């Protein structure tokens with residue numbers, strides 16, 4: 123598999139406050155189709171993230187004529203891999219696991235392999251407490267059993283670790299009544315419910331706050347508790363399993379290698395990069411016309427829209443979508459925070475750090491074996507990740523002696539084609555919005571990791587959602 127690197131506008135490298143590089147090199151910046159012999163297709167796909175790519179592959183292999191339109195100058199959406207020196211970075215989604223059925227099936231199909239993030243099993247942990255003023259360094263052997271106990275308490279809403287709420291995690295409404303009950307809670311509500319179980323151990327409470335706010339990437343009062351229970355259920359109701367599944371294993375060849383492999387497998391696909399779609403019109407004869415920002419238009423018998431939920435409100439639909447869907451789109455979901463990588467001048471070994479909200483970085487850990495690379499997660503927009511001195515200042519609260527060589531990342535919150543990182547619903551939104559967002563309005567179909575059933579907000583969810591819609595489009599095209 124050749125993974126030639128080209129420059130994308132996405133991403134940045136910050137060497138110091140003065141030396142800045144915009145855009146990075148990535149195998150995801152593939153070549154766009156230059157000449158189209160037709161402007162009419164069976165299906166137009168909007169968005170070349172994993173949900174769009176996988177659906178395009180399946181329908182093109184069924185010999186449907188397919189046009190894939192992508193706003194960015196690259197494929198992969200909220201994932202892309204870059205290389206700097208001999209180091210590979212995942213700028214968006216990166217971790218996968220063999221228990222994620224759709225991702226693993228693609229890894230098998232394309233003969234890809236996995237590698238490990240070392241800090242996911244760090245032996246040294248730094249806790250930044252009391253508004254960042256107190257530092258405590260512990261061994262993982264001592265802290266981990268306590269984290270497991272706190273996670274058990276947090277998730278154990280029913281005496282059986284939440285199993286009655288999401289007995290089948292890939293079927294979000296298998297137990298609708300209890301789901302509705304817990305969907306009302308925020309992550310903070312649940313932490314308040316179990317506060318007595320911490321026995322005044324404020325340090326452990328802060329570790330939980332740090333971990334949970336890293337997951338929802340914001341204030342715990344804004345993140346829905348049900349999304350925590352979903353992660354927990356997908357993690358087999360077990361902390362170690364959950365950590366392994368969400369932050370330990372990466373695709374050795376990079377997520378962009380997978381995106382390219384899927385694209386290369388498509389049959390006779392036309393791909394337009396750097397072509398944002400502005401509006402979608404359904405015509406009286408049930409055709410779809412797509413209008414782009416640069417003044418082009420294309421028609422199709424159907425369209426699959428895979429634009430992230432937080433960016434979908436900007437797309438114009440004529441006639442408008444159903445009222446319920448419009449409401450859900452306009453409500454959006456949590457915005458997320460930041461993920462960025464820091465290259466250090468000197469190695470620090472296998473390390474992990476936690477700090478509760480509103481610390482601008484709530485979790486960070488080393489990625490490579492020697493510990494010269496730290497992957498950090500910030501909440502809301504509390505940290506400008508392009509500000510070299512601000513990032514170094516924050517990191518030194520944990521690791522006073524470090525010197526940063528460079529910061530590499532992408533600001534997903536400011537990215538107008540994403541407006542956020544991974545999906546996390548606010549309290550009540552799963553019950554009120556998820557099913558509505560999943561509904562198709564033929565000839566318009568929708569797919570996104572943000573509205574998947576199982577590993578929603580993960581690459582696996584994008585693949586699940588993209589694969590699920592294929593049969594519906596195919597049936598529609600056959601009967602149309």
Ligand SMILES: Cc1cc2nc3c(=O)[nH]c(=O)nc-3n(C[C@H](O)[C@H](O)[C@H](O)COP(=O)(O)OP(=O)(O)OC[C@H]3O[C@@H](n4cnc5c(N)ncnc54)[C@H](O)[C@@H]3O)c2cc1C
Nearest residue numbers: 169171172173193199200214215216217399571580581584
């Ligand atoms: C920082 C970060 C860390 C993450 N970590 C992980 C992880 O470790 N593991 C994991 O599994 N998942 C992770 N995720 C989540 C995962 O990357 C996403 O859920 C998944 O890739 C989304 O796929 P998608 O196809 O649904 O959406 P996207 O990848 O967002 O694809 C949608 C596409 O639509 C395009 N688009 C938007 N607007 C328009 C328009 N107007 N016209 C044309 N095209 C448009 C976008 O440019 C994009 O390419 C992470 C995400 C981020 C951002």
